[in-house]
Amino acid sequence: MPPRSKSPWRAIGLVSVISSYIVGGVVTGMLIGRFLDNMLGTEPILLILFLLLGLGSGFYGVFKVVQPYLGDDDS
Known part of the structure; x- marks a missing residue:
């Protein structure tokens, strides 16, 4: 379910989660592969x-x- 408030702090949190998933996956894969x-x-x-x-x-x-943020804006 998408959030009802459009707080800028929520957007900043979402961007930080997205970047940490990408960076964390790449760094972890690199460390395991190198080891x-x-x-x-x-x-x-x-x-x-x-x-x-x-x-x-x-x-x-x-x-x-x-994925929860994607969808129809009809609601």
Whole structure:
């Protein structure tokens, strides 16, 4: 259900949540991929794979956060 008030603080909070999902997913994917690359000796492969997985999970989280705000404005 979309919020009824259009507070600027709510918008600032939404933007910070969106950016933290994207940055958090990318950084986490990069760290996991780099760690596994160092352990297994497969230099850029797992870094790229987990970076893309982190980016995908970040965008999925953004979609789930923004989904209640999408829809008809008829209400």
